[in-house]
Amino acid sequence: MEKFIDLLKRLISTPSFSKEEEKAAEVMREFLQLENIPFKVKKNNTWTFNKHFTKGKPTLLLNSHIDTVRPAKGYVLDPFSPIEDGDKLYGLGSNDAGGPLMALLAVFLHFYDREDLPFNLIFAATAEEEISGRQGLEIVLPEIAPVAFAIIGEPTRMELAIAEKGLLVLDCFAHGKSGHAARFEGDNALYKALDDIQKLRNFEFEKADGILGAVKITVTQIEAGTQHNVIPDICHFVVDVRTNEFYSNKEAAKIISELIDSEVKPRSFRLNSSGISVDHPFARKAAEMGIRIYGSPTTSDQAIISFPSVKMGPGDSARSHSADEYIYKSEIIAGVQRYIELLEGLKI
Template structure:
């Protein structure tokens, strides 16, 4: 198998950066990725449509009898924002850096995947096992693409998100929950508030008490607190009566082993212990990302560690992320997954960049894992 082609990968990355793909507008870049993969003659390539007209791109390359590996990532970026000293959509190269929106997060990973697919097309016999390449829209919002893929995906043994991982291999992450609550009080005239049950007062008392809930921790992650996000109650106009309805939202990151049901249970227990006069109804809202952690003895993870060590000269740290990604969704669906990819700096802010050297290292490492 020929070596990793860095210059061609940089050329692909420049084209990808020049295609704006802010969340919700990914179809143009998806079509470019689809056409690029078609040129590599995969055994199968198809779209997975989302309800809003966007789609996943999935390509399947048949290999030898080795493990079936999925490399994946997202096509969308956050908006460019303000404060750029360079055009965010022109892929400016300065020394080892390529500047542009999405350069690090994560169009460099897409470019690497396209170069690997191109290498496969030159000599299919060197692919150790089947390879699935999949790219999704909407990761920066609700992970709609990954959720669609998780419902219907080809058999794979391991997944690698080509997200920036800063030299480490991310083997786990916190989860994320949105919890909604409706509070039903009783209305009364404002001159006789004692005859009513003020839903806003009741909600405020509950929210003030949530810090008393004992939070579970994890050996690789501290306990994650509740965070009130929004509260609405009363009428939209002035009315001299006791508000009988209130709605509030609480956010919470979770640790491995902590589930939506267990968190709901802790809220309901608090409600019961405080003897509220009003009725509370809880439910899990969206988005919901389960926490996950991959076992360190996973054999394919060990092969990835060996590849990183061989190429870089040092064994990579195995890290636990404090943010969510598509890895949470795919891990929960039964695909053991990690994040490993090239990095730079200024992710989600002005003058985002990725290192050319790290792109080359990541490409070589992935080919060492995938190719004979």
Template sequence: MVLDHIDANRLIRLAQDMVRIPSDNPPGNEREVAEFLAQYLGRAGLDVELREVAPGRPNVVARWGRVGSRPHLILNGHIDALPPGNGWTRDPYGGEIVNGRLYGRGSTDMKGPVASLIAAVEAVKQSGVKPRGSVTLTAVMDEEGRQEGTRRLVQEGVVGDFAIVAEPTEFLPVAAHKGDMYIEVVAHGREAHASTPQEGVNAIDHMADIIVELRGLADRLRERSHPLVGHPTLTVGTIDGGMLTPMVPGRCRITIDRRVLPNEIADEAVQQVREAVDRVRHRRPDVRADVRMEAFAPPMEINVKSPLVAVLRETTAQILGRDPGVHGWAATCDANLLVNEGKTPTLVFGPGSIAEQAHKPDESVSIDELTTAAKIYALTILRLVG
């Protein structure tokens, strides 16, 4: 049986080794961990390529089965991780195991889940199954940045009949996720000496009124809803204004994180912010402010009746003893590129919790969950392409 070929100790050692290789993004230094994985996968008997996307920043692409044979399943995970930041009580690159949990930056998001994908492919291959289809395992760069790794793969033609992105979803199959838009608002005033503020125009004062108006917009957005991902959100994430305390500030800038539903139109989300600024300007004609979209990672959604959904629910129930159902995600990941540009039905599914562990000090993942994930992935591979 394929599950007999899952080597839990080997899986955990692989996850530890990956955590111990820094691949912080920014600045983006995935080469060492990519080369490590390429060598590992080559020794496992897979056909492996390193495909450089930017200098020193390659994707890893490994294949099992005859190229071009279908069904074609893509297994996707990223090997970059956010810098550790402050507040850690353990070495973020130590790969320690304490009380059944692997600690370190990227342990949950998502070097641990990538190790589970690899262990699953190894197990299916070692079981002697002759695939009727094919599997492409992709360990990509820059998911935490501009998603250039998976974007490049899709542009190169890495598309399939099904895909699984192994982000930490607490073993809940995610068939839709929100998009993430960054919007910049800059208020323009006129500088003056703070002892004569009437001679200037205070850009921070104007921005304060804009922020209050945006708070009202955020409240109204809660009236919208999507059956899987809930309501859209708007959060003012940064603010910067003024040069010195004794000066009337002539400029103030904020950036907004706007989470977009699968059925929303991106341009309308930007227009809502412009209209909020216009309402302030109507009350205060001296307000001058510019609004622009800085970046946008689109939402994604697939048909919940896809065969992929049915199979993953069944294999998860086989291992966990319960039907996990179908869910949505407030976060954003590379599944949007596979679905929207690659036209590949994709589920996000993996061990660990993005809410509880990802992007935090002392990030960790249960080693039992990594093994459980490998079992579910292995059974899913068998059902889809075996």
């Protein structure tokens, strides 16, 4: 595993913000070249097939991302210095998602030469996950289709997220009429927005008893007015909606639009909830191994995948995007072994 830890250190030392992953992609490709593994590229994405890839077998995708968020305020350590403290490895992207990326790469190499696999394997190191960008996994999927199943590497403490909530962002506009604040005139758009926000705070979607729980509605931004003595004629507020398996993003947007008086403009419908049944062979095998199965409240590249997928990897989501991010090297090593046990003999 030492070479994978060394590769992770190189990645930590290579700034790789979303849309700026060129050098990190080069690091991944140099590693594959040294391992004599042929690969394909598109933009800042890199993917490779197992040696005995055979048409007719189902294909399993192992995917994680090479991009990171920008360093959080409060960093004490250099975010681009891979500092080791015993078992701990510090650095931006070490936990999200360097550890999962290395574990999946190690698993791919473990099975790379196997001729008796009941499935094909594709390993993909992709870009723009942190911003749900359109130049990451989304442009790789048409190049590798069809895929029967995917493991998306994210820090889940090697617990199995068989579903994750979708993400819907709404720009809402309350409309009023401007006037002088000193006189009883005008129609205050800010007050109208507050009435709608109160409706959203009190509203609950009817269907909520699935693995993902209730739909979560959160107002996260608001802006109105031009100066202190002018009644605002428009108020803009932003709503973050995390959808469950019972509502598509389009359905959720329609329900909210009919609930409030403000004009509702969805930014996108593309990041819907996703997941697999507890009866899927991978989920059943995980359950037999005593692995905790749950629904994830956060969004990953699963949201753009149309085929069955799960989210699983070493590390802890609570450390993601935090100052002085770290992962335990032992977590990565244990994660590799757990992945191998799950894939050995799996039939999908």
